[in-house]
Amino acid sequence: MAKAESEYKLFQGCTIGNRIPFIEVSSRKVFDKLGIKTSEGPFACCPDPVGFNAVDHTSWLAMAARNLTIAEQEGKDIVSLCNGCFQTLKAVNHELKHNEHEKEKINDILKTVKREFKGSISVKHFVEVLYDVGIDKIKEHVKNDFSGLKVACHTGCHYNRPSEIMQTDDPMKPKKLRELVAAVGATPVDYEEEMLCCGAGVGNAEEAPSMQVLANKFNSALDAGAEIFVVVCPACFQQMDTNQKKAGEQSNNEFKIPILYLTELFALAFGENPDDLGLKFHRSRLTSFLEKFGFK
Amino acid sequence: MVKVDYEFRKKIMDAHIIDTLKYCYQCNRCTDVCPIATIAPNRYNPRSLILNSFLGLKSAIFENEDNFFIWGCTVCDTCDEVCPQKIELTEVFTVLKNMSIAEGKGPEYYTTQATAIYESGKAIPSQPAIERRREQMSLPQIEPPNVEEVQKILNQTKLNTIINK
Ligand code: SF4
Ligand code: SF4
Numbered sequence: 001m002a003k004a005e006s007e008y009k010l011f012q013g014c015t016i017g018n019r020i021p022f023i024e025v026s027s028r029k030v031f032d033k034l035g036i037k038t039s040e041g042p043f044a045c046c047p048d049p050v051g052f053n054a055v056d057h058t059s060w061l062a063m064a065a066r067n068l069t070i071a072e073q074e075g076k077d078i079v080s081l082c083n084g085c086f087q088t089l090k091a092v093n094h095e096l097k098h099n100e101h102e103k104e105k106i107n108d109i110l111k112t113v114k115r116e117f118k119g120s121i122s123v124k125h126f127v128e129v130l131y132d133v134g135i136d137k138i139k140e141h142v143k144n145d146f147s148g149l150k151v152a153c154h155t156g157c158h159y160n161r162p163s164e165i166m167q168t169d170d171p172m173k174p175k176k177l178r179e180l181v182a183a184v185g186a187t188p189v190d191y192e193e194e195m196l197c198c199g200a201g202v203g204n205a206e207e208a209p210s211m212q213v214l215a216n217k218f219n220s221a222l223d224a225g226a227e228i229f230v231v232v233c234p235a236c237f238q239q240m241d242t243n244q245k246k247a248g249e250q251s252n253n254e255f256k257i258p259i260l261y262l263t264e265l266f267a268l269a270f271g272e273n274p275d276d277l278g279l280k281f282h283r284s285r286l287t288s289f290l291e292k293f294g295f296k
Numbered sequence: 297m298v299k300v301d302y303e304f305r306k307k308i309m310d311a312h313i314i315d316t317l318k319y320c321y322q323c324n325r326c327t328d329v330c331p332i333a334t335i336a337p338n339r340y341n342p343r344s345l346i347l348n349s350f351l352g353l354k355s356a357i358f359e360n361e362d363n364f365f366i367w368g369c370t371v372c373d374t375c376d377e378v379c380p381q382k383i384e385l386t387e388v389f390t391v392l393k394n395m396s397i398a399e400g401k402g403p404e405y406y407t408t409q410a411t412a413i414y415e416s417g418k419a420i421p422s423q424p425a426i427e428r429r430r431e432q433m434s435l436p437q438i439e440p441p442n443v444e445e446v447q448k449i450l451n452q453t454k455l456n457t458i459i460n461k
Contacts (some may be wrong), residue, residue, distance in 0.1 A: 017422075048419050049371070052419070054397065054406055055409075055459075062449050080405070112449065113449060158373070161373035162376045196331055197374075204367075204369040206368075209332060213331050213425070218334045278433055
């Protein structure tokens with residue numbers, strides 16, 4: 001297990017790095033505060049476990065293995081800011097470590113670029129890394145308490161499934177995100193559809209069912225009294241933050257729900273200024289939520 | 297007449313290394329929990345996909361006019377989690393999707409994304425506007441991947457022919 005002092009290779013992924021980099025801002029600030037060290041690497045796409053794996057499984061394995069060898073060269077574990085990258089890298093690492101035949105096949109491919117997968121590092125989700133810092137230590141940094149805030153936690157599917165490989169948390173009743181949200185004073189609500197997918201995956205094929213799944217998710221959380229969603233995956237974030245109007249039209253609702261990344265909630269709790277976090281780039285307005293808690 | 301496609305059946309069995317597929321007893325748990333089968337029961341059904349795959353009934357899967365029959369899966373991995381027989385359904389579905397793509401029947405999104413990865417190394421290539429925004433927010437530059445290496449790997453796996461590059 002990586003120690004708090006050791007350094008991770010940061011894997012922000014294509015979506016955060018090249019589309020919504022403000023998520024990376026809050027992540028880095030929170031990591032700094034908690035003494036989690038990271039460094040960069042010339043990583044390619046993880047690649048996408050929903051998209052690219054569906055196109056060609058072997059290409060998906062080989063590309064992921066290549067990324068893993070970059071971290072292996074430095075002997076450092078990877079911390080992912082994204083569920084998708086996390087699932088790909090962790091699942092491929094696991095597959096190649098446990099399947100000699102598959103490993104040989106992939107290493108044969110990697111030979112053309114003079115690389116070799118060894119299976120010498122681990123891959124972590126940032127939620128695990130924050131959780132391992134310790135709830136008490138996190139509490140010490142809280143300057144703005146979110147008492148009274150009712151939160152719908154959404155871990156997203158690839159955070160902890162398939163559980164036999166991922167081993168991040170309980171597969172159908174994850175607790176780490178809930179405890180982390182509670183650490184800054186907020187209250188995670190129980191809602192019927194907590195484990196329901198955000199619907200982004202099916203959206204690659206067709207929009208209407210994707211919006212229906214999202215609307216069901218939103219309605220269930222609102223019924224339970226949730227004021228905001230807290231998410232830990234950029235694909236879920238984008239699906240929830242940018243599609244509220246469409247999901248509303250699909251289901252005769254009007255959704256206006258703030259969607260926060262866990263690291264944004266933490267950064268605000270640790271005393272960061274909303275402007276420095278790029279919160280203005282959210283599509284779903286945060287104004288009333290921020291005002292309620294005294295941020296300007 | 298229903299025709300068993302043995303070549304197809306072998307592909308499915310090969311991919312499913314642990315060979316548990318034959319233990320599916322059609323209990324329907326997978327379909328009960330599937331969020332897509334719930335909202336579109338006539339268009340998507342993981343239980344019947346598993347049955348047809350195991351039986352080698354390729355035509356029942358691929359000659360369905362509605363490709364949502366394969367591509368409706370939102371890859372939430374819930375079915376894998378609840379299957380009492382520990383069948384890794386989504387691994388089977390990956391084989392089906394790969395075959396659908398190879399036959400040129402997949403949704404456009406997938407080949408577009410694969411092309412971006414082939415050409416730039418990233419599903420979402422870097423853009424000047426985002427690079428500027430990163431700089432304004434004091435984020436470090438993203439180290440570019442070695443695209444030549446990426447392409448060598450993907451030529452080796454023949455992705456270039458799958459996406460016609
Ligand atoms: S849950 Fe498993 S055993 Fe039951 S029908 Fe689905 S695949 Fe078959
Ligand atoms: S992974 Fe696909 S088939 Fe399985 S429950 Fe989720 S949407 Fe349904």
